[in-house]
Amino acid sequence: MKVIFTKKMLLVILLGVFVVISVFYFNYYTQRFLVKSNKIISTLEKIRSLELRLNYEILKNGVFLYSNNDFIAQNIKKIEEIKIDFKDLYPLEYKKFIEYKKNLQKKINYIYQFQILNSSIKNSIIFFNKEINYLSDLIFEEIKNGRFNINDYLFFQKANSFVISLFISRNALDRDFLVNNISFIKNYTSSNEKIDIFKKLFLIHMNVVLKNYPLYKRLLNQIIDESNIDLIKDIKTEIFHKEQEKIKAFRYFSYILIMFIIFISFFIAYLLARIEIDKIKLKKSVNKLKEIVNKDFLTGLLNRMKFNKDIKKIQNPVLLILNINRFKNFNDIYGTKHGDLLLKKVARYLTKVTPPEIEAKFYRLGSDDFGVLYQKDKIDSIELANYLKNKIESYVFKIRKLRVSLSVSIGIADIPPLLENADMALKAAKERRKNILKYSPSLDIRKKIQENIKKYNIIYSALKEDRIIPYFQPIVKIKDKSIVKYEVLARIKHDNKVESISSYLKVAKENKIYSELTSKIFDKTYTYVKDKNIKVSMNLSIEDILDKELMKNIFSKYANKNISHKVTFEMLESEAIEDYEIIKKFINSLKKYKIQVALDDFGSGYSNFAHILNLNIDYIKIDGSLIRNITNNYKSYQLVKLIVDFCKQNNIKTIAEYVENEKIHKKLVEIGVDYGQGYYYGKPMSEIL
Amino acid sequence: MKRIIFIIFLKYLYAFNLITPIPEHIKIDKQKAKLGKYLFMDSRLSADKKVACISCHKPNEGWADKRRVSIGVFGKKGRVNSPTILNAVFNFRQFWNGRVKSLKEQVFGPLHTTFEMNMSKKDVEKFVNKNSFYKKLFKKIYHTNYITADMVADAIAEFEKSLITPNCKYDLYLKGKAKLTPLEMRGKILFKKYGCITCHNGVNIGGNSFEKMGLIIPYKNCIDDRYEITHNVLDKCVYKVPTLRNISLTAPYFHDGSAKTLKEAISNMGYYNLGIRLKLDEVKAIEAFLKTFTGELNK
Structure with missing residues (x-):
């Protein structure tokens, strides 16, 4: 099947393809966007939770005496290893994120520094804890030895108080607890050598603590300050809002796409409807055509x-x-x-x-x-x-x-x-x-048809092979039986026999070769007769007369003074005479060339005496059926007599056909028929002797 | 069920333990590690074809160097003492001053340093790409026709990853599979009591934070410290806390290799970083404890 695409169909296909691609691309884009965006959000959330976890670890490190630094290191590593880039998707937020990263790096450095300070303070606390006991032991030994020094005890009290306040201030993150007693401890000199050595070491630790504490406090505050974590939170919130807005835009775009699809659907429906309408129209046309096909164009009847x-x-x-x-x-x-x-x-x-x-x-x-x-x-x-x-x-x-x-x-x-x-x-x-x-x-018409076909074939081939020949039967004067002329009869040579053509005539007429037969006989007779001193009588049917071509041919030969006076044309008296004017006209034209006219088969069928009078004819041939019965049928006898009398009165010669024996001959003599024809006088022959 | 609960319970304990045992297995690519081992031992990766990685990280010297500082190409002396690469994978950063974060990055340090191996990336690539042995191995493992310096570093790092020493006596003790002697036990308590554990904790017993050398009593010889990287005054004398695992094998000690024996190192640490003078018996006890950290290489 050949498919023909109209412009509209192509348009629909194009639109369809466009929509499908749009839907796919839209789907792909949306999905990618959402996946990306959600990944960013979840990563930011992860960073935030890691940061909080880190802060927790730092505080743990600060509060507990012992803590495992692995946790801090691992946490930092985890945060540092997170790499996201959303510069293309959210450039403004990404800028903030870069800022966050910088802050994070700072924070990590703070953490490292804090860890160092925290270690020093922890170690000093351990030292103080251990050494205060040592000092108390020293003083207790002095007292035991009876060398109690009130100043040494005071020093012990002050040092003890410092250590306690150190514990408090570390946990309270407040240096104010530390300020007391410091100058006393710094300036104290003991007479006891051991206490003096202790004091020097104590002072070192104290100085380290006092020196490191403000930085320690500041760093810890900076580390646990959540403004950077809040920044992450802000970025996350902003991204979330932007994502929501984009989703809204997606929704509107999807509405447009849906509308587009609906539009195309309607368009297709419209096209389909058009096709349907065309179909109906076509059906109507087909029906009309069918009617035309079924009807006869001329009469309006069915065909x-x-x-x-x-x-x-x-x-x-x-x-x-x-x-x-x-x-x-x-x-x-x-x-x-x-x-x-x-x-x-x-x-x-x-x-x-x-x-x-x-x-x-x-x-x-x-x-x-x-x-x-x-x-x-x-x-x-x-x-x-x-x-x-x-x-x-x-x-x-x-x-x-x-x-x-x-x-x-x-x-x-x-x-x-x-x-x-x-x-x-x-x-x-x-x-x-x-x-x-x-x-x-x-x-049994079928047999007849087959016969007809057979006959047609015979006559047709005879015509083509020149086997149609004229036979001549003598016409005699009844009185003395002397030959006056011959009737030309068409014969057909077939199977080495010669037979009458009469049984073939009907087939010839139906098949339009009748005129050819006539033409053949006339031509041959012409050649045969033209130089002989013989008169002939030849048959013409109404069909022959109406055939202009044939007539032209016959006239060209016989309308000639050399031969025309030797020729009589016999015409059949039948229904054809109804076409009276034509016959009359024809006879008149024959008369111009002195061609004589005979009326054939008179007395059978529609013989009309009135017609005869109006036609300028020379002979009447009395029908053979009448003649044959003339001796035994009185009616026939009377009819023949009537015809003969009528002709005599009107100066028309009579010819009797089918004169087969002497009996008939005698009857004819009696009646006074002018001429006779039949086996009694002579059979048809191919040659005139 | 009971067993599972027991395991969870154990894990809980470890998590709260300040020192955690080394995992018995970590995931490594054995083929890469093997290739890395060849490279690690190949002295052709140095400018004078005499110094390999292994020259300063000697297996029989605790994968460190017993010289105070190592000798690089053309007899050049290094600046700081060569640290052990055993369990280096567990360090949060590499080098004394922690200037890189991964083993792979670390590889380029000694390679590029003029007084160590003194090879540029191009030199390295030129050498390995000419070597049919390496060409074949890299082709097989990295599916490449051109070996980059990065691949070389990756292979060496993979080898170093394999150098872990699980199941030291203390790890077994932590897992309940060994008992400490009274001396070691005393050392353990002192280790905590004097605050050594403040810095030496975690899986590598150190190697997870920066600390100051001379926290209480200032230390004079602070070379190649973190200050050289950050130029922050506060980072003066700050180093990555070194691991104490296999510490008995890796003398001399400290970044400058100034402590020749472990005892000396322990008492120096007590003095500079804890501000105390440890007694001899205390040092001995701590030393005994530190020796329980010596493990064996995974085979």
Whole structure:
């Protein structure tokens, strides 16, 4: 399947891709930001707690006499090892963080210094603790030895008091407790050597303590000062607020994205709706097209295609094919425009008069073939056919200025294949000169068709292979049996036999090669006769006369003084005579060239004496069926006599056909027929002797 | 269950102990340590190809140097006494004045110092990259075609990490696996009573803080002290407190190597930093106690 992208579809796809990328990127960015930001916050929190822990360790170091410095070192290491960089994310806060780092470095240095001072003070306290006892022992020994010195005791008291105040001031972080007694201790000189040595060492420690204590106090205060830790807290809070604000922005952006997605969804829905509408429109167009496809364009009836479909839907269908007799002639005479109009009118009339309760469907199945399809049990088919025939034939169709009466033939079939069977019935009806015929298998039309095909093939090949030849049968004067002329009869050489062409004529007419046959015979006869002193009589049908091309060809040869006086054209007396004007015109044109005219087969069918009078004809050929029966059928005898009398009065010569024996010959003599033709006088021959 | 509670209880005790035992194992990369050992012993890493790390940190001299100061390239004398590298990994900083924080950084000290090994990073890289033996080993361990000085330092540091001495007598005592003699016990009490423990505490019995040499009685020979780094007056004579582990093996003592014997060192410390004159029996007791800190290298 080939997919065609419209601009809109591409736009939707592009937008879709854009949104998807946006969502992914947004998601990725948000997540990364939150992870980063939260990591910063948690790291800051960790730093803060480590700092508090460090302070705790420092205080422990300060308060307890013994403490493990590992904890402090490890804590410092942990804080120093934390490395975070959020210069890009929060530059302002990062600046503060750098400041914090500087402060931290200071603090760490303070801690190292504090540890040194703290050690010295601790060591001095240990010293004092131990040495005060030593001093008390010294004084106790003096007293024991009876050398009690009140000043030494005072010194001991002052020193003791100093040591106690040292303990207090260390814990109170207040130097004020230390100020008393210092000058006394410094200035005291004992007479006891041991006490004096002790005093010197005591003084060293005291001086160290006094010297270190203010710094110790200041450092401790600086170390445990929480302003730097608060700075971390501030940074953390600020970052938290900024993060919250950014999250808010994320939320708004996500709203925009969602709106965008909704918009695209609507857009897609809109496009889908458009497609749906187009689909509906297309469906409508398709339906219309279907209608057009199913209908005959000219008459508005259903067409053959539709018929093929419909026939499957009806149970027990019956088909009537109604054909306008001789419609082709109408077309030829009045032109196809009128013909089309007539078809339209017939179609309209047919649908109008058909009883609606039988729910029949109407089709145009051929040029002038109308189909009526209905269900068998609705009405008897013959009855319907009769009804339709009567209706149509009694109606006068007005086509512009023409008023046309029609005759119709109807073929009926209720056995499948309906169309073929009805068509056969129709053909059979025409052949048998019945107006209505219902198909039954006994019609055996199929065989006939095969025969027809065979015949067509024979005649067609004969024509192509020049096996159509003229035979000549003599026409004699009845009185003395002397030959006056010959009738030219077409023969066909086939299977090494020569046979009459008459059985092939119908096939030839239907297949439009009839005129070729005529042409062939006329050409050959012309060549044969033109230099001989022989008269010939040749047959022309109404179809030949209407064929302008053929006529032109014939006239070009026979409208010649050298030959025209030797030629008689025989024309068939049949329904064709109804096209009276044409025949009349034709005969008149023949007369110009002195070509004689004979009316063939007179006495069969529609013989019309009035017509004969108006036509300028020279001979009448009395139909063979009458002649054959002349000896045994009185009616025939009388009819022949009537014709002969009529002709004699009107100066028209008569020719009797099918004179087969002497009996008939004698009868003809008796009646006074002018000429005769038949086996009794001579059979048709290929050559004239 | 009882056992677990007991272990937790023990840990609690240790945590409150001022001196804690050395862990029996620490995580090291053995291949790196082995490579570091080769480098540690390689005198080609010095300017005159005669001085290796091991020249001043001798295994049979407590991974220190019994000379007062060590002799570097071309016979140049050092400034301070070479400290032991045993358990150096537990020191919070390296060098006497604690100027670097990690063992790896420490490696560059002696390497660069003109009177020690006198090698620039470029010199080191030039040497090792030309050496197929090292090329092969570094390729295998560091997956590199070019050996950087940093990798060399890293390998040496890894080796030094392996130099820990767990299970000294005192550690075993702390774990309840050994008993101290009465003399050692007395030393232990004096160690606390006189405040030695104020500075010498923690896992390395020192090495976890800065202290002043001559805290009470000022000390005169303060060379290479922290003041040289910070230039803060308060940092004069301030050094990293040295570890007391394996102290009996690492004579002479102090940054200047001025105390030839442990006894001398103990009484000097008492004088300068505690402001007391220790009696001989006290010094002996403390010495006996300090000797319980001597452990053995992990194999």
